[in-house]
Amino acid sequence: MKNSNRISHTGKRVISIVTILFFTLIATSYAGNPEENTYPTSERLFHIARSTNKNLVCYDVNLENGKLNTKTPLNVYWVNREERPGETNGLSYFQRKMAYGYKLVSEGDDFSEVTLTAYSGKKLKICKQDSKYVCMTTIDNQPAILESLYVQTKSGSPLSVEYVELQGISTSTGAKVSERVKK
Known part of the structure; x- marks a missing residue:
């Protein structure tokens, strides 16, 4: 007499395959998360991720003796997240001048205002807020x-x-905010 509560060998195999596929799907979608493994630094202000690959262009605050270098407020570099994860490289001349560099717009005692080379329509103010x-x-x-x-x-x-x-945190509400700008 067969026990109706038993799962057949084929049924167990189907459940195992479904379980493996489920966990593979979760792992794959997690690995594709653009915020995963951004190799943050204590100086990181923001980064640029691109659809072309997983590498990042990072913008860190440039400090001298704990104070903002108002003439050169940003340290810009690449973080590799593909072939050599975590490795950093500077920008080439072309990358600085045509795509990922920045232009100093104004400066004060402890702040600088810049625009990004490839996106000059948005001003960015590097300043201290709550000791950071x-x-x-x-x-x-x-x-x-x-x-x-x-x-x-x-x-x-x-x-x-x-x-x-653009993604960030609203200073008035503390909530995440985003804005999509079409070119």
């Missing part, structure tokens, strides 16, 4: 601390931008 340096800007028409930008390129054309998404 942050990058202030407007996101979705709200004053906010910038955390990251995501650049979505057009399919088949890595030099053509479809949109840029």
